[in-house]
Amino acid sequence: MLVKRRRTQSTSDAFEDRINSKNPTVIIRQGYSLKSVICLCLAICLICQFLLPLAISFLQNAIKEKPVQKFKNLGGLISAKSDLKKSAPQFLVDPIYDEKWKDIGSKMAIPVVHLPEVEQTDPAKVQEALAAAKAARRSRKAGNLEKALIIIEHAYAMAPNVPDILIEMGQVQEGKNMLIEADQCYVRALVYDPNHVEAIGLRAKTSPIVSAIDRKMLNEVHDLRDEFASLQHSTALRRMMRETYFLYVYHTVAIEGNTLSLGQTRSILESGMVVPGKSIREHNEVIGMDAALRFLNSTLLSMDHDRISIDDILEMHRRVLGNADPIEAGRFRNTQVYVGKFTPISPEYVAEQMDELVEWLNDENTLNMDPIEKAAIAHYKLVLVHPFTDGNGRTARLLLNLIMMRSGFPPVILPVETRAEYYSSLHVANLGDLRPFVRYVAKYTKESIQRYIGTTKTSNCIGKENLELQECAI
Numbered sequence: 001m002l003v004k005r006r007r008t009q010s011t012s013d014a015f016e017d018r019i020n021s022k023n024p025t026v027i028i029r030q031g032y033s034l035k036s037v038i039c040l041c042l043a044i045c046l047i048c049q050f051l052l053p054l055a056i057s058f059l060q061n062a063i064k065e066k067p068v069q070k071f072k073n074l075g076g077l078i079s080a081k082s083d084l085k086k087s088a089p090q091f092l093v094d095p096i097y098d099e100k101w102k103d104i105g106s107k108m109a110i111p112v113v114h115l116p117e118v119e120q121t122d123p124a125k126v127q128e129a130l131a132a133a134k135a136a137r138r139s140r141k142a143g144n145l146e147k148a149l150i151i152i153e154h155a156y157a158m159a160p161n162v163p164d165i166l167i168e169m170g171q172v173q174e175g176k177n178m179l180i181e182a183d184q185c186y187v188r189a190l191v192y193d194p195n196h197v198e199a200i201g202l203r204a205k206t207s208p209i210v211s212a213i214d215r216k217m218l219n220e221v222h223d224l225r226d227e228f229a230s231l232q233h234s235t236a237l238r239r240m241m242r243e244t245y246f247l248y249v250y251h252t253v254a255i256e257g258n259t260l261s262l263g264q265t266r267s268i269l270e271s272g273m274v275v276p277g278k279s280i281r282e283h284n285e286v287i288g289m290d291a292a293l294r295f296l297n298s299t300l301l302s303m304d305h306d307r308i309s310i311d312d313i314l315e316m317h318r319r320v321l322g323n324a325d326p327i328e329a330g331r332f333r334n335t336q337v338y339v340g341k342f343t344p345i346s347p348e349y350v351a352e353q354m355d356e357l358v359e360w361l362n363d364e365n366t367l368n369m370d371p372i373e374k375a376a377i378a379h380y381k382l383v384l385v386h387p388f389t390d391g392n393g394r395t396a397r398l399l400l401n402l403i404m405m406r407s408g409f410p411p412v413i414l415p416v417e418t419r420a421e422y423y424s425s426l427h428v429a430n431l432g433d434l435r436p437f438v439r440y441v442a443k444y445t446k447e448s449i450q451r452y453i454g455t456t457k458t459s460n461c462i463g464k465e466n467l468e469l470q471e472c473a474i
């Protein structure tokens with residue numbers, strides 16, 4: 001495209017030269033009147049000054065905008081996605097140039113979701129907390145929101161499961177314009193007491209507003225994805241994709257306690273050398289993630305359908321856990337597991353629950369869902385069933401990313417620094433409200449995309465890419 005642009009430019013230069021040099025001589029030789037010569041000159045000047053640049057920039061825009069327009073016209077996400085699919089595998093640029101790791105098996109280890117425990121509260125504490133909630137209500141009615149917030153937070157800490165406390169908390173938050181948090185409180189109050197009249201009334205007000213806020217946020221992320229899709233595949237972008245690959249591996253194992261740093265993770269994958277002082281298990285986690293990502297990239301992303309089968313999930317897991325636990329890798333658990341205070345279903349129901357999960361994944365309604373919601377819920381469901389002895393979290397994040405990438409998003413990194421938010425929103429999902437987890441995923445999807453868009457913007461040499469990138473090496 002750029003080459004073309006330059007060519008157009010030089011054609012117009014030549015054109016100008018021709019008019020400036022040849023034409024006047026021709027005209028004069030043929031003896032036209034001074035008046036018509038001047039008119040002709042004026043006309044030529046006008047053409048050169050306005051019409052030509054206009055025509056050129058129109059052509060340039062036409063060339064530039066074509067792919068974008070095509071994309072937008074597709075409207076629905078589903079069709080947009082299939083349009084993207086042809087180039088989809090480009091998200092996972094191979095970070096390693098040589099082939100030495102090519103046929104590596106898999107390995108891996110740790111994880112497990114620690115859902116924060118729900119404390120059983122004793123009756124005396126509940127009484128005290130209810131009294132505090134009343135005090136908070138008085139403060140709120142008197143207009144002292146700060147004080148009300150302090151009191152109600154104290155009450156909530158003592159008795160987090162009591163509807164009256166939750167709705168007082170919600171009202172204080174509403175007063176502080178924290179509508180999403182307030183709505184979450186009402187939803188939780190309704191989980192504990194579905195017939196709570198006051199909670200129903202309060203929820204009826206916040207619910208539509210919060211839905212609109214959520215919709216808007218998801219749309220913003222979709223817009224960013226479109227922007228990402230229209231980025232030129234510059235060297236800087238490819239570099240960013242390589243870097244993202246390491247970041248993904250690093251964060252997904254670190255969030256479950258792996259202590260390898262980003263640099264060490266990178267070095268293991270790049271050089272295949274051991275990092276002294278780090279356990280074999282931790283090495284195996286990194287190598288397993290790499291194998292699983294490569295499998296996802298080479299197989300699952302290039303399928304010509306959007307279905308996800310039990311086997312797809314098992315095959316991902318087989319690589320995630322492969323070397324660390326070859327027996328358990330790629331098969332459902334046949335023992336009971338305990339995750340903190342969360343006890344997943346007993347092993348005899350796992351296969352059945354997984355069938356249900358896959359049925360849900362491939363259901364027409366699910367396929368038409370917003371991909372961010374779908375990916376987040378799929379992740380949540382997998383973690384809830386906890387089908388494996390180990391590696392559930394990593395496999396769930398792979399599943400999430402499979403769905404996201406099939407919908408045209410780059411890999412989503414859930415940063416290790418946000419671990420608390422990750423687990424607490426999963427916990428809230430367990431209590432019946434999936435939205436905080438969807439928001440969490442949307443938020444980090446947005447950050448993941450912005451990382452790319454940011455890169456190409458700072459290295460805005462891409463416009464002159466033909467001039468060779470080393471000129472503007474960043």
Ligand SMILES: *[C@@H]1O[C@H](CO)[C@@H](O)[C@H](O)[C@H]1NC(C)=O
Pocket residue numbers: 089090092093094095293294297298
């Ligand atoms: C992903 O697939 C693409 C195309 O099939 C390939 O160019 C790229 O190297 C792959 N990435 C990885 C990490 O294997």
